Amino acid sequence: MQNRGVIFMRRPEGPVTPDIFDIRDLPTPEAGPGDVVVRNIYLSCDPYMRGRFKADSKKSFQTGRVIPSRAVAQVVASNNPAFRPGDYVWGFMGWELYSLVPGGQGLRVVDPALGPLSHAITVRGMPGLTAQVGIMDIGKPSPGETCFVSAASGAVGQVAGQIARLQGCRVVGSAGSAQKIAHVTGALGFDAAFNYKTAPSIAAALEEHCPDGIDIYFDNVGGETLEAVIDRINPRARIAVCGQISGYDSASAEWAEPRNLEKIALAGAVKTRFSVYDHMDQYDAFVPRMAKWLQHGDVVYFEDIWEGIGNTPEAFIDMMKGGNLGKRLVRVAEDQG
Numbered sequence: 001m002q003n004r005g006v007i008f009m010r011r012p013e014g015p016v017t018p019d020i021f022d023i024r025d026l027p028t029p030e031a032g033p034g035d036v037v038v039r040n041i042y043l044s045c046d047p048y049m050r051g052r053f054k055a056d057s058k059k060s061f062q063t064g065r066v067i068p069s070r071a072v073a074q075v076v077a078s079n080n081p082a083f084r085p086g087d088y089v090w091g092f093m094g095w096e097l098y099s100l101v102p103g104g105q106g107l108r109v110v111d112p113a114l115g116p117l118s119h120a121i122t123v124r125g126m127p128g129l130t131a132q133v134g135i136m137d138i139g140k141p142s143p144g145e146t147c148f149v150s151a152a153s154g155a156v157g158q159v160a161g162q163i164a165r166l167q168g169c170r171v172v173g174s175a176g177s178a179q180k181i182a183h184v185t186g187a188l189g190f191d192a193a194f195n196y197k198t199a200p201s202i203a204a205a206l207e208e209h210c211p212d213g214i215d216i217y218f219d220n221v222g223g224e225t226l227e228a229v230i231d232r233i234n235p236r237a238r239i240a241v242c243g244q245i246s247g248y249d250s251a252s253a254e255w256a257e258p259r260n261l262e263k264i265a266l267a268g269a270v271k272t273r274f275s276v277y278d279h280m281d282q283y284d285a286f287v288p289r290m291a292k293w294l295q296h297g298d299v300v301y302f303e304d305i306w307e308g309i310g311n312t313p314e315a316f317i318d319m320m321k322g323g324n325l326g327k328r329l330v331r332v333a334e335d336q337g
């Protein structure tokens, strides 16, 4: 039970580089009264973590500490009656092999009967619920409407598009490689998709692939794509601002607003920025619903899993550059679930 983890050494300026991390042996935690010690199995790499690397973010990560992250894990020691050794759980742990969860705070038991353990932090977890909230609560889809999703092959985007399709929308996606576009229109079943890196312009690609305009935009990227969408929205369109990854490497913690915002009001449209954490009351109902969709094949889900604690920084850096096809995770222990 030798612990090992990734320490956050210094705040990056611009794109993240490996030297902001240090990988080292760490003391293996012991459970005090009420505490739980877990062996992590899957660690999450998420774009929001880039914001926490900044000094001026409300929830900035502290330097000199293990990088906090969601994980799926197995309980190895527990002084808490809610958790038994051997239980599979998910919660906020860290990029390390073993984590102490004081008081079992935030831990939830994972039922292996629902499907793959990893799904607890992917499609049945935060990314899946984010997609559900953005499409259903903000997008309010109706059959026949056009829904456009950026970062369409990613952790959240792949689910957003599929939920919109289940509601009868025509779904169009964008992503950053030919392989991703083939995946989005093939395995994920989107009606159309384009590569925003090679299209003549995003505006031209939207004109070609969304000939009837855009009724719902699920925004994962912000920037140029958001501006081009605003130029193409239909009356009473809904823009669900999930994230704006194109701006995450900038020095500021605040996202830049598009320059054509006035067109939203002129169209009687709405643009709503949301956080999944304001909708956690839906989580308990969402998990079995998504499990059923997956079991029936109504939704398919792809994960892009790297191996080994030492590869976790590179797995994150690669994801931020678009190297992931599906949700990026790192497996740091055998999955026996």
Ligand SMILES: NC(=O)c1ccc[n+]([C@@H]2O[C@H](COP(=O)([O-])OP(=O)(O)OC[C@H]3O[C@@H](n4cnc5c(N)ncnc54)[C@H](OP(=O)(O)O)[C@@H]3O)[C@@H](O)[C@H]2O)c1
Pocket: 046, 047, 048, 126, 127, 130, 151, 152, 153, 154, 155, 156, 157, 174, 175, 176, 177, 180, 220, 221, 241, 242, 243, 244, 245, 246, 247, 274, 275, 276, 277, 319, 320, 321, 322, 323, 324, 326, 327, 328
């Ligand atoms: N609101 C919430 O509660 C909430 C919750 C979860 C996630 N989010 C947000 O949702 C978005 C997607 O997150 P995810 O976990 O699903 O990540 P993801 O899509 O699996 O991975 C990130 C992807 O972003 C794309 N990307 C990177 N730089 C880009 C740029 N400059 N312009 C356009 N695309 C770029 C890359 O794909 P390409 O190859 O397509 O470029 C990359 O694969 C992020 O903005 C994240 O912050 C929000």
